[in-house]
Amino acid sequence: MDTGSASNHRLHFSRKALVAIGVLVAVIAVVVALAISRSPQVPRAGAPAGGVSEVQRLMPPTPPFTKTIDAYQKYQGGTTCSPTDKPGAVDIKNLVVATYHNAWWGIHRACTSSVNEHKEGRAIDVAFNAADPVQRTRANDFLYWLLKPDQYGNRNAMARRIGVMYLIWNHKMWRSYNPSAGWLPYSGSNPHTDHVHISLSWDGALRKTTWWTQRTGAATPMPSPPAGVSRERAPTDITDSPR
Template identity: 55%
Template sequence: MRGIKTVLAALVAVIALGTVAAQAAPTTPNFAAGIDPYSAYDGQTTCESSAKPGPLGVRDLLNATYGNHTSGIVRNCDGATSEHHEGRALDYHFNYFDAADRAKAEDFLGWLLATDQHGNKHAMARRLGVMYLIWNNKIWEAYRPDAGWTPYNGASPHQDHIHISFSWAGANKQTSWWTQAAQQIGRIGVLSGGTLSVKEGDLWSSWTTQAHGVAKFEIDGDRIGV
């Protein structure tokens, strides 16, 4: 009997661990291959009291995926540099020392920084306009992405929340997560000095030279007339 109880207890423990570890990442649109560039560093320079739509949207996405958690976006200016002072940083509260919270946090961060099906590194962070992340004494910076997570020595260890700072494009919902612009342009052409160049598929596709000595052109579906 004691052996049976031991086995049952072990099974319960395994099931419980599986429940903590199994998380559902945010629902992701089926994006085309084109993707936003990495966000450059653009630190806070002004004081604004309004929460920007990008951080609000990410907060809502996190709540919908992982359940409601405490969060904060805007802070009053206090002399320190922080994108919170411009309403373009989100503190989303997960407790590193709580197994369930930690699993959710790491699931979200893994989703943000994963390579997508097109081979784009850190795909969702780029599509959301993430500038940098801080969590559990470490920082990830979009402006030097290949460095990965590096030690963070700020006053807060960020073990009770993830800090997400956004570029202005991300803060204003001007990145492809919100606009899906990478799927919307179809085919466009530019005529410069008699040379016709065309791109198709998405905004970040390469231009292809189609013809020289062109005076005018028309694009009709798959056909280009010069």
């Protein structure tokens, strides 16, 4: 009978152990469930077409703004010769280069018989190579950041705040004076497959738009380009046509 007693004792012990394990598993499940429910949610608002999550994109830092935002810029083509880099163009060049470490950039261009915004120091060329998958992705990240809606539902928010007049990239053009059209085919002589072109309105070029005037909270210093990474290249070989 000693054998039977020992067997019953082992059986009794095993049932207790099973109950204890069951309770432990239940407690762990509850703790894990609570932890998951309290973890930050991945933002869904920016999930765009193409399956690229906003959190995967490399974008410039966005300062806080109130809901007030600029109207879309009307077309103001270059008409004069003023070949100095305007301060708003320099700021945006610095923002792009600090974010993406572009190989080269250019703003003002020497005056010739033709006119455009480069001749007035308010157009920016920054190197992105459309044939390079990484650089193409970076250019698209930057343009996505310019044109995505903000938290108030303002469409093309950063482009409007900065005073972007038009953009050209990789055979396509976006116009602030025809925003509902989105990106349209660009048929100028230069297909812009080695750089993004950004034309600013005069208000943007002179820091009069809300990117500069309506920031809330502490001012965000404009980042400087990384030393030794970028170099200026005069964009004399580039023909930009806004039409």
